[in-house]
Amino acid sequence: MLLPGFAAPAFAQDDGGLSASVEVASDDRRRGLSWSSGDPVLRASVSVPVADGLVLDATGVSLRGSRRHGGADGVIDLRAGYTRQTGAWSLTADATYHAFPGASGQGYAELGAGAGFLIGPANIGAFARYAPRQDAIGGDNLxxxxxxxxxxxxxxxxxxxxxxxxxxxxxxxxxxWRLRPDGRYWDHGVALDYRRGQWAAGLRYADSSIDPGASDHAGATLVARFGIDF
Known part of the structure; x- marks a missing residue:
């Protein structure tokens, strides 16, 4: 599954039961912004199906004093997601809370929805994520x-x-500034991922329209990842 902005909970895949994964990456890049100040990270995930189409998952990422998130030592993403398959269409909805150990007043929640269409080996989709107005992010974010x-x-x-x-x-x-250091902006990226059994690796290019002077670690970069599923 391709997740928005390449912010994926490692390489875990749902096979109908509990799954977990561990990954190392050269950066934690989300929506064109580095959450780890450009430093390498360790990411661990666990996913638990609780009902037909409904999954609870948690992902923890080491940040080691992230300047973007008030000096947080990590981020824990707690998510409840629902997927409905209708023919070639896949419809999703989810709610996520981002907690930041090591920093106070930084946590915030957001809601998401998406639709994907499968054409042979290709999947095409669109998505939206909205964080309602919260003090931690200085407003709202779409x-x-x-x-x-x-x-x-x-x-x-x-x-x-x-x-x-x-x-x-x-x-x-x-x-x-945490989520939009240059106000409204675009980001884009391409990736090549490899999977063989439990092992996976990936190389990703990410960039954004953010003015280089508006934020550190917001320009073009390559992110390498290597992980294993359990």
């Missing part, structure tokens, strides 16, 4: 995007790409 992925037939490789736009209201410019 992220709209489109994504596509293609499994290369006869190989363990998948090619994917996305484009997204962040916007929203601003009540506190200092806090709003």
């Amino acid at each position: 992220y709209l995007g489109a994504e596509t992925s293609l499994g290369i037939p006869g190989t363990p490789f998948t090619v994917s790409g996305h484009v997204g736009r962040s916007s929203g209201s601003v009540r506190d410019p200092m806090r709003a």
